Amino acid sequence: MDWTRGHIIGHGASAAVSIAISRLSGDVFAVKSAELSRSESLQREQRILSCLDSPHIIGYRGFDISVENSRAVFNLMIEHAPDGSLSDAIRRGGGGLPEAAIRGYTQGIAKGLDYLHSRGIVHCDIKGSNVLLVGGAAKIADFGCAKAAGESAIGGTPLFMAPEVARGEEQGFAADVWALGCTVIEMASGRSPWPNAAETLCRIAYSGEAPEFPASLSEMGKDFLSKCLRVDPRKRWTAEELLRHPFLGDIQHEKLTGDSDSPTSILDRGIWSSVEEPSHDSIEMNFEDFFELCKNSRIDKWDWTERWMTIRDGENVDFGSESRFRCEEQGFLLS
Incomplete structure (x- = not known):
């Protein structure tokens, strides 16, 4: 070209x-x-x-x-995405999006995941900044962590990781569904799905808890989240099943950005997790670096609505027993 x-x-x-x-x-x-x-x-x-x-x-x-x-x-x-990212829309929403918009964007992401999963691809890093908006339609982007189902590599953003991924066990289609649920929380609340960054990875991996559901969501929306955020990956709904949930039914396909002066950037400070402005809103590190950061920094004071961490695959780190050891070393109580 x-x-x-x-x-x-x-x-x-x-x-x-x-x-x-x-x-x-x-x-x-x-x-x-x-x-x-x-x-x-x-x-x-x-x-x-x-x-x-x-x-x-x-x-x-x-x-x-x-x-x-x-x-x-x-x-x-x-493709050029003149409306920016879903994270852009969330920030323009001033602390959360209307439920009608959440449903529309979620439907688009779920359809994208259903398509990927039908082709044997796991995205591994679904979150607001990796979903781009074109004419109000949500489109999944940033395939830097993506892999074929069954590959052993693990990657993504810790705050959006499913428990089995945080433990280093597996990262399959169900992990994308968990991340979709976390992204719904991000859209509804305007912030990350977990509140306390310093202990989050250990809490995700071993507590048996799911993120708190935003109070602003309807009962139907909370029921949808309950299907995405089941701790046991075998019990989570698939993307195909989620598309039949009433939360995603009867959606009017109007332009959902609601912002005539939306930015012309194709990304939210980067269409993919490692492409960023010098403000370092997004960083890459492996799990060893993550735990050192937890130990040496007042990480709990960061604005985690924007400061995502992305772990690319191929780091060859043991995420299982090492993660538990580091959690206990830092004094985190795990159930």
């Missing part, structure tokens, strides 16, 4: 996202770029996206390798 790179709209340690325009058609799209030598995650995302075709998944536009400043750069072209 013959294209021109525009201004950068998000960046991180090894990747950047730019607005771009086709010289032939004039179409605007987004380009995610990383140095070729550091683009393994981006290339994996390209391979996954190139096989997907759903209105509920961010669109794939191609890829190429360019030479810029004497360096080879891998470029992934994707």
Whole structure:
């Protein structure tokens, strides 16, 4: 594709996202770029996206390798999302979205998950900042942690992790459903699904608890959450079953952003978890680093509505017994 790179709209340690325009058609799209030598995650995302075709998944536009400043750069072209991310919409909502909007966005995410799961793909990092809005429709984006079902690698964002993932046991389709439930809480409350960051990972893994349901949700909405946030992954509803829940039924498909001056950025400070502005609202670390941070920092004072942590796969960390040992070492009480 013959294209021109525009201004950068998000960046991180090894990747950047730019607005771009086709010289032939004039179409605007987004380009995610990383140095070729550091683009393994981006290339994996390209391979996954190139096989997907759903209105509920961010669109794939191609890829190429360019030479810029004497360096080879891998470029992934994707659909432009002028309404920003779901996290953008949540912040514009000033502390939570109306239930009608929550239902509409949740339906779109559930349809996207149903499509992915039918193709044997686990997203592994569903959350508000990884859902983009195009004309009010929710589209799943950021496949940097995605994998084929059955692969042993574990990744994602701790505050949205299912208990079995936090214990390092498995990360299958049911883990995406748990994260969907956490995202509904994020939409309804305007904040992260868990309140106390310092002990959250251990609490998720071993307490047998689910996040608190927002009081603002209707009884139907709370019932929907109860199907997503079952601690035993075998008892969680599938995405296909959730689409038949009355919470997602009879939804009017109007534009849900409700904001005529919504941002033109394609992402919420980054379409994927490692692409960020210098404010470091999002960081990457493995579980060893996470527990050291818990021990040495007043992490409980952070604004966890925005400061997500993403753990990419391939870290080769034992999440099970080590997690419990560190929890007990820090004095956390686990049931």
